[in-house]
Amino acid sequence: MNPISAPRGTRDVYPPESAHWIRLEGDCRDIARRFGYGEIRTPIFEATELFARGVGETTDIVEKEMYTFTDKGDRSMTLRPELTAGIVRAVLEHKLFAQGPQRLYALGPFFRYERPQAGRYRQAHQLSVECFGVAGADADAEVIQIAALLLARYGIADAALNLNSVGDSVCRPRYRAALLDHFRPHADALSADSQRRLERNPLRILDSKDEKDRPFVETAPLMIDLLCDDCRAHFDTLRRYLDALGIAYTINPRIVRGLDYYTRTVFEFVSSVLGAQSTVCGGGRYDGLVEELGGPPTPGVGFGLGLERFLMVVEKLAGEHAPVRRGIQAIALGDAARDRLMPVVGKLRETSGEPTFADWQDRKLTAHFKAADRNGARWALILGDDELAKEEIVLRDLLAREDRRLPMAGPAAEVARTLVEATT
């Protein structure tokens, strides 16, 4: 029988890597909190209909990338391919809009059935930040700053903010028509992919990587030149706010997002160290989404930030740094010492903020020291027959390589307290 492996495109996270995840998730929560955003947790599966309507029937995500199944009640369910639709559903279900604008974030997995590649998984994780009920560009600037701050906290200067506007229901149809007028006469000269895109989603041709498309893409009209007055004003205001916040960006008139619901602002943070899947964070405004899902007309802006990709950038950019040594390795030599030391270790684990490691097996001192190194312990605590006889215990500083002898009398709690003091 073959051993079972993790499903394709999924991966396990375990020590020491899991420590990076804990830290990143903590930083996401901390930064969201600073902006007054609260956490929302929604199911990882929802009615298929929610994503079909929310993400868009004709998007690649809905057409071919969803994990959809029929449950035992004959309902069509889907593992969420992104977090926003479920959040909107929950907000509507609990009538949170009755309480004014909602600032929410969610942290968790999403699922897309795609061929894995660098920075692309079938189960991935993201921080999803959503601001509902604020129509002004201040909300756009606010969510962008959240992402910018998170990147800055990890010293990721490498990620560049690309900004664009895809217009609204007034000017986008006009732009689409202009694009079709531009590309249609040259349809035969376009790449096969772009010929297909011409019918389905002409905007996509703009970020084609095919050399054949290049001359036509370069001369194509730009949305940014055809924005209606309202969209133009929104875009200009956002730029002013970003400048005021000191957030650098470049206007990239060719960024297009894959989800149907975006209106006006779209943005991406891209990193050069990620390979082909270079977007660390992508988002924008979605003023029509809430209504589309059966709610009252409600503006919204938000983004998704890929945690796997974020950590990839951090790892590529960060050099090797010596791991911090912390905590105590407790070493008992002999049965009597073990019996005496065990309650002390128990108390240390209750009261010390640092880890306490112990291997109660009857091993050589050398082996215990090796374990201490492996555990990254800062201190070694040694108790053997000699110490027992003198009611002492040896505390070794593994960095300074120096031993200290401490009194070992009284109840375990007292000994533990002395040790905590001696090691801080």
Added chain:
RNA sequence: GUGAUUGUAGCUCAGUUGGUUAGAGCGUCGGAUUGUGAUUCCGAAGGCCGCCGGUUCGAGCCCGGUCAGUCACCCCA
């Protein structure tokens, strides 16, 4: 879904034109040192050579399939 490429010890990788008991470094465990670790020396354990089938007297090596990793397209976090 399309294309390329790679699967040999826990990890990184050798393995000759197909030829007997498949190797190294690191790591692990033990010893040198009956109580002092990151250096050194000695020893040991650890392999369905991804899986299934085929060719062959004989397959880690050749062929087909399959699963998985990696990279790119498509698409996106």
